[in-house]
Amino acid sequence: MPQESYAAPLTVASFFSGIGGFDLGFERADYKLAMQCEIDKYCTQILAKHWPEVKRFDDIKSLSSADVPVSDVWVGGFPCQDVSVARMGPRAGLRGRRSGLFYDFARLVGECRPRVLVIENVTGLLSSHSGRDFQIVIRTLAELGYGVGWRVLNSRYFGVPQSRQRVFIVGCYRDGTGPAEVLFEPERRGRHVAARRQDGEAVVSPFKKSLGDPVEGPVVPGIAYCLYACSARHTGTDWSRTYAVYPKTGRVRRLMPTECEAIQGFPKDWTLPSDPPQDVERVDTLRYTALGNAVTVPVAEWLADRIKPVLARLRKEQPRANSVNGHGPVNGLATLWSPANAVANQGEAGLLVR
Numbered sequence: 459m460p461q462e463s464y465a466a467p468l469t470v471a472s473f474f475s476g477i478g479g480f481d482l483g484f485e486r487a488d489y490k491l492a493m494q495c496e497i498d499k500y501c502t503q504i505l506a507k508h509w510p511e512v513k514r515f516d517d518i519k520s521l522s523s524a525d526v527p528v529s530d531v532w533v534g535g536f537p538c539q540d541v542s543v544a545r546m547g548p549r550a551g552l553r554g555r556r557s558g559l560f561y562d563f564a565r566l567v568g569e570c571r572p573r574v575l576v577i578e579n580v581t582g583l584l585s586s587h588s589g590r591d592f593q594i595v596i597r598t599l600a601e602l603g604y605g606v607g608w609r610v611l612n613s614r615y616f617g618v619p620q621s622r623q624r625v626f627i628v629g630c631y632r633d634g635t636g637p638a639e640v641l642f643e644p645e646r647r648g649r650h651v652a653a654r655r656q657d658g659e660a661v662v663s664p665f666k667k668s669l670g671d672p673v674e675g676p677v678v679p680g681i682a683y684c685l686y687a688c689s690a691r692h693t694g695t696d697w698s699r700t701y702a703v704y705p706k707t708g709r710v711r712r713l714m715p716t717e718c719e720a721i722q723g724f725p726k727d728w729t730l731p732s733d734p735p736q737d738v739e740r741v742d743t744l745r746y747t748a749l750g751n752a753v754t755v756p757v758a759e760w761l762a763d764r765i766k767p768v769l770a771r772l773r774k775e776q777p778r779a780n781s782v783n784g785h786g787p788v789n790g791l792a793t794l795w796s797p798a799n800a801v802a803n804q805g806e807a808g809l810l811v812r
């Protein structure tokens with residue numbers, strides 16, 4: 459097999475692709491999308507609309523390592539329903555049918571050993587089963603040979619007006635420094651953030667600020683609540699929805715799907731099927747659900763950019779000329795990598811200590 463060229467395009471394989479939040483973010487950072495894996499019919503339609511040429515698979519359970527094109531980075535946010543606190547009840551965690559799909563992802567990682575992994579999930583993953591589920595995720599990756607780090611990132615700091623906290627886990631194959639290089643910036647801001655603007659006005663929290671025409675409307679909050687997967691109908695959990703208000707008429711409405719696309723960083727009408735069904739409420743429900751599940755695109759793009767220098771280094775340090783099927787070497791890990799003190803704590807950010 460020829461030696462890999464360092465100049466070869468960076469490639470990314472997408473698992474649990476949804477409507478492609480990771481995929482679009484990585485593409486914007488100049489990665490080439492090698493494949494997608496998504497079981498939901500509506501989401502698959504949206505993926506096909508934007509990436510007609512990309513190889514797509516449905517159920518991760520029936521995916522074999524031979525199906526997966528060799529890719530520098532694997533991204534995936536496995537289903538969160540069994541670890542999410544939004545469920546308000548006992549959480550099945552990784553034993554659940556949906557969140558347990560993590561093990562299928564891990565099986566493929568074990569067989570292919572991509573250089574870099576990025577996993578996204580709700581912050582409920584940190585607390586599910588008193589942290590044991592998160593520990594399993596980190597340990598599993600460590601035992602497969604990955605240096606691992608994680609950080610809770612909030613979309614509101616990435617240029618979109620939505621407060622959305624998600625945990626991002628980065629794994630680098632046989633590399634303990636890569637995750638920190640990706641997730642943590644060495645720069646820091648000064649300690650004292652100004653309490654007043656230059657013109658002397660007090661700084662108002664974006665949560666207290668409203669934007670829009672105060673008479674005609676629509677008036678919307680400066681920062682939207684976190685979008686969640688929901689239907690187009692009102693369901694009784696409306697307290698956590700963001701509303702647009704029309705003061706003159708007293709009318710109030712929820713955000714429209716196109717507005718939800720904007721606050722997730724997607725282009726307008728990204729989630730509109732090419733051939734939409736007649737039933738508008740049904741289409742809107744599909745759009746709200748998929749957007750509520752999606753990764754915020756600029757967060758994915760930020761990670762994709764920060765992974766680039768790490769990949770450049772790993773391509774030099776770990777050439778893959780002699781690997782199995784072009785994937786990473788699959789044997790002899792245990793002696794090379796010992797995840798001794800995996801998961802020192804389960805705070806909002808951390809690194810696996812070797």
Ligand SMILES: C[S@@+](CC[C@H](N)C(=O)[O-])C[C@H]1O[C@@H](n2cnc3c(N)ncnc32)[C@H](O)[C@@H]1O
Nearest residue numbers: 474475476477478479496497498517518752753
């Ligand atoms: C949290 S969402 C990921 C959203 C995605 N990151 C995005 O930006 O839109 C999890 C996705 O996993 C998909 N999924 C569930 N079971 C699956 C399976 N067995 N195989 C492949 N995908 C599956 C769901 O349909 C859902 O779209």
